[in-house]
Amino acid sequence: MLDAPDTAPDFTLPCDDGTHVTLSALRPAPVVLFFYPRDDTSGCTREATDFTALADDFAALGVKVFGISKDSLASHEKFAAKHGLTVPLLSDADGTVCEDYGTWREKKMYGKAFWGIERSTFLIDGSGQIARAWRKVKVPDHAAAVLAAARAL
Template identity: 50%
Template structure:
């Protein structure tokens, strides 16, 4: 079952960088941003991560956790996170279970080739585990500012 706005997100557990197990139910009381991206160390994905890094303190100030999600291995994630100095964890979803839960694992086309992959998307989950906002087919420029504004509005609400 995929997620829907104003519905509780089914609990999940996933492996992340820094040896963490991320479990949605453990994050109750905090807002959560999950941003799904296609691949570590590619230009768009690096820019998006750096934008979240630049706004990290602002997200922290409103009790909001950030997690990047792709199908890359934990080893690749650790290298990417270290090189870019990301202050948040990256979730490895090699079996694309989390990607499917959020409906972002889809047929893509690139240079005439079709393949299954992650469609860049971001989700904002409230402190009670309810999905409040989603951005699909994200364009990186200006995206993190939109997510931050939505998180701030939700926090104040």
């Protein structure tokens, strides 16, 4: 399982703004990747809006923030428009990046097992090393905790 100080796996994914994002091309900027289960669900909406609310604070530190799920770009576009999200959303439709980061996991709900994205966040420093990893994220105050960690880089 990835953790500090592992090297963050590189990737190129399509973004809801029509571009493609390559992680290694963002260096030397620090990067936050928050993996979330599904667009327009209550916890995912709260997490994305919390990161959006702090977007200017992350930008002031030079930190790039991206949300990642397996949802399609069309779904991301609707989600962003509906909730006024400014944080770029990346589509990992085939799940490769989720697997590389260890977020595609077996989950259980109401006694049933299924596979899905485990809510996780990675703070990656300017050299491409994972500075901090959060697993099984609880949404309240999470974005603020990630911002505090980014300030300490």
